[in-house]
Amino acid sequence: MKSGKASETLSISTKVVLPNDTNTLGNLFGGQLLAWMDVIASVSAHRHCKRVVVTASVNNVSFQKPINHASIVTLEAKVSRSFVSSMEVFVDVFVEDHVTGKREKCNEAIYTFVAVDQNGGPIQVPELIPETAEEKDRYVGALRRKQLSLILAGKMKPSDATELKKLFFEE
Numbered sequence: 818m819k820s821g822k823a824s825e826t827l828s829i830s831t832k833v834v835l836p837n838d839t840n841t842l843g844n845l846f847g848g849q850l851l852a853w854m855d856v857i858a859s860v861s862a863h864r865h866c867k868r869v870v871v872t873a874s875v876n877n878v879s880f881q882k883p884i885n886h887a888s889i890v891t892l893e894a895k896v897s898r899s900f901v902s903s904m905e906v907f908v909d910v911f912v913e914d915h916v917t918g919k920r921e922k923c924n925e926a927i928y929t930f931v932a933v934d935q936n937g938g939p940i941q942v943p944e945l946i947p948e949t950a951e952e953k954d955r956y957v958g959a960l961r962r963k964q965l966s967l968i969l970a971g972k973m974k975p976s977d978a979t980e981l982k983k984l985f986f987e988e
Contacts, residue, residue, distance in 0.1 A: 820944035821865050823952040826896040826906075828860040834888045845884040850910065851875065853892055854926050858906040861894035862930035865904055866942040870930040873903060876962060882912075882923040889913040891920065897952070898959035902939035903931045905959045927962065 830853065838849045855872055862870040884890055894908045910924035932942045947956040961980045967973035968981075975981070 818941065818943045820946055822946045822948060823895055823897065823956070824948060826861045826865045826894075826945075828857050828864060828894045829891065830857045830860075831889065831891045834884055834886050834890060836886060839886045842883075843886045845886075845888070845890070847878075847880055850880075850884065850890075850924065851878065851926070853890075854878075854894070854908045854910070855928065857892045857894040858908050858926075858928040859930060861896055861906050862904045862928075862932075865896045865899060865945065866932045868932040868934075868940060868942070870904070870932050871937075873929040873931045874966070876905070876927040876929055876966060878924075878926040880924055882921075884910075884912055884923060887915075889915070895952070896945055897927075897947075897955035899942045899945040900963065902942055903929055904942055904945070905929055905955075905962065907955055929966075 832853060834845050838845055840846055859870055859872065889912065891911045891913065892908055894906050897905045897907045906928045908926045908928065909922060911920040912923050913920050932940050934940045947953045964973060964978040964981050968975050968978055
């Protein structure tokens with residue numbers, strides 16, 4: 818199975834926030850943004866493994882700033898790390914200024930996808946190769962996030978979380 822570069826998984830989508838996408842305050846519904854992020858993240862995960870992928874979890878969502886009606890929103894998704902059958906995908910969300918065209922990051926999320934076969938069972942995915950400093954930081958952090966998720970789900974003992982222990986204890 819051939820490994821792939823994180824940069825090869827980059828997926829970009831641009832949307833305009835329409836009235837039907839907004840709440841009574843004129844801001845984009847959080848659920849609508851989650852749906853947009855799920856779609857673009859799944860494209861990114863698919864680009865890495867070239868298989869059908871399913872959303873396993875939404876590990877983190879940060880609604881840092883509201884997104885107003887008529888905003889131009891760009892979502893950028895990239896696989897940050899692959900494991901045996903799962904992939905962590907970062908989604909960064911930007912709003913574009915209508916006059917200057919300047920982009921400002923307003924939200925982000927971390928999704929986990931699992932590659933599945935024709936019967937819906939998990940299948941192995943290729944190794945991911947990070948290249949840039951940001952890709953390397955997210956790659957390293959992905960193992961800590963996975964270990965934390967496994968602990969919280971009761972699937973890993975805290976004493977086995979080697980990457981998390983490195984944060985708190987000197988070796």
